[in-house]
Amino acid sequence: MTRRAAPDAIRISRRAVRIGITVTVALLALLAIVGLAMAARANEPVTVATAAQMKVQQAAAERDVERSYEQSAEQVIKVRALSLAITAAQADQIATKALTDLRALRHSAYLSLGQVMSMAAAEAETYAAATETRFDQAPVARETASPSPVLLAPRFYAIVARMSELATLLADQATTQLTAPPPSSSPSPAPSGSARPSPSPSPTR
Amino acid sequence: MRYARALIVVGAIALGLLLGAALDPQGLPFVGSERLSAVFLLDGQAYFGHLEDTPFSGTIVLRDVYYINDASKVTTDLPVGLLKRGSELHQPVDTMYIRRDRVLAIERVTSGSPIGLAIAGQRALERGAK
Numbered sequence: 537m538t539r540r541a542a543p544d545a546i547r548i549s550r551r552a553v554r555i556g557i558t559v560t561v562a563l564l565a566l567l568a569i570v571g572l573a574m575a576a577r578a579n580e581p582v583t584v585a586t587a588a589q590m591k592v593q594q595a596a597a598e599r600d601v602e603r604s605y606e607q608s609a610e611q612v613i614k615v616r617a618l619s620l621a622i623t624a625a626q627a628d629q630i631a632t633k634a635l636t637d638l639r640a641l642r643h644s645a646y647l648s649l650g651q652v653m654s655m656a657a658a659e660a661e662t663y664a665a666a667t668e669t670r671f672d673q674a675p676v677a678r679e680t681a682s683p684s685p686v687l688l689a690p691r692f693y694a695i696v697a698r699m700s701e702l703a704t705l706l707a708d709q710a711t712t713q714l715t716a717p718p719p720s721s722s723p724s725p726a727p728s729g730s731a732r733p734s735p736s737p738s739p740t741r
Numbered sequence: 742m743r744y745a746r747a748l749i750v751v752g753a754i755a756l757g758l759l760l761g762a763a764l765d766p767q768g769l770p771f772v773g774s775e776r777l778s779a780v781f782l783l784d785g786q787a788y789f790g791h792l793e794d795t796p797f798s799g800t801i802v803l804r805d806v807y808y809i810n811d812a813s814k815v816t817t818d819l820p821v822g823l824l825k826r827g828s829e830l831h832q833p834v835d836t837m838y839i840r841r842d843r844v845l846a847i848e849r850v851t852s853g854s855p856i857g858l859a860i861a862g863q864r865a866l867e868r869g870a871k
Contacts, residue, residue: 580775580776580791581773581774581775581776582775582864583774583775583777583852583857583860583861583864584861584864584865584868585858585861585862585864585865589858589861589862589865590862590865592858593858593859593862596817596818599818600815600816600817600818601816603816604815604816607816652866652870653866653869654869654870685818685819685855686818686819686855686858687818687819687821687822687823687855687856687858687859688817688822688823688859688862689823689859689860689862689863689865689866690807690822690823690824690825690859690863691863691866691867692862692866693812693815693817693822693823693824696815696816696817696822697812697815697817697822699816700814700815700816701814701815704814
């Protein structure tokens with residue numbers, strides 16, 4: 537008994553089937569490779585700092601903020617100690633304002649550090665106040681043994697860099713104001729046209 | 742036919758040996774710890790991140806990119822600071838294509854190095870912020 541193909545059956549050659557299978561396998565292999573690469577990228581191991589390593593980073597950032605504050609405050613105090621052209625009252629006013637601004641800046645920097653470390657607002661405030669008190673009692677400048685240098689995480693570094701920039705700006709502004717010449721009580725006479733020196737006659741021989 | 746099969750097997754073994762010798766076991770996916778690379782360019786700039794070095798490509802790809810910035814005017818312990826790429830004015834996405842002919846050297850960054858620790862610290866801060 538022989539089977540006869542139906543008259544409307546589609547005939548596919550074996551060669552076409554082989555090509556089809558090869559292409560399908562190649563596509564599946566490509567898909568598997570792409571999928572594997574994506575899975576490998578998604579599951580790439582990532583190192584996250586431990587609590588102890590974060591303590592080191594935090595301590596370094598605090599020290600850097602404090603160092604910036606102390607250097608700027610010292611600059612203001614040193615310039616104030618000079619004999620200045622302005623009155624003592626004016627100098628005191630400028631120096632006091634600069635030091636107050638620097639303290640506020642330092643407080644703000646510690647608050648930012650607390651916020652970056654995911655502290656709540658009240659917690660960050662407490663942390664900032666406690667850190668300020670700690671450094672007021674034991675300034676960085678008085679440290680005898682310097683801890684090993686630490687490269688800060690970018691978020692910590694951004695805060696320290698901004699603190700440094702603003703503290704330097706405040707100290708420089710105060711220095712400029714402190715060392716400015718006193719405002720003269722009587723305005724100096726405006727130069728008149730006659731005051732201009734006339735060319736002297738050339739000596740004749 | 743038998744010779745052809747033998748030739749295929751020998752060829753496959755030779756190819757396997759060649760690839761095996763060229764392959765870095767540490768570079769295999771799903772194996773080992775994080776692989777951070779330092780890419781030093783001919784112009785002196787250095788970038789750090791996850792490297793994808795596809796053979797026969799004119800570029801290499803760096804993801805999760807960090808770079809060094811001059812911090813000589815900042816009161817940090819070191820005269821350099823580490824920045825994460827993405828905060829620039831054009832706020833680039835976290836993928837950097839580098840022309841292969843501009844690369845001077847590629848090195849692996851150890852996790853205990855200052856760069857490795859700073860990047861790990863950044864990750865801890867980012868995870869804490871989420």
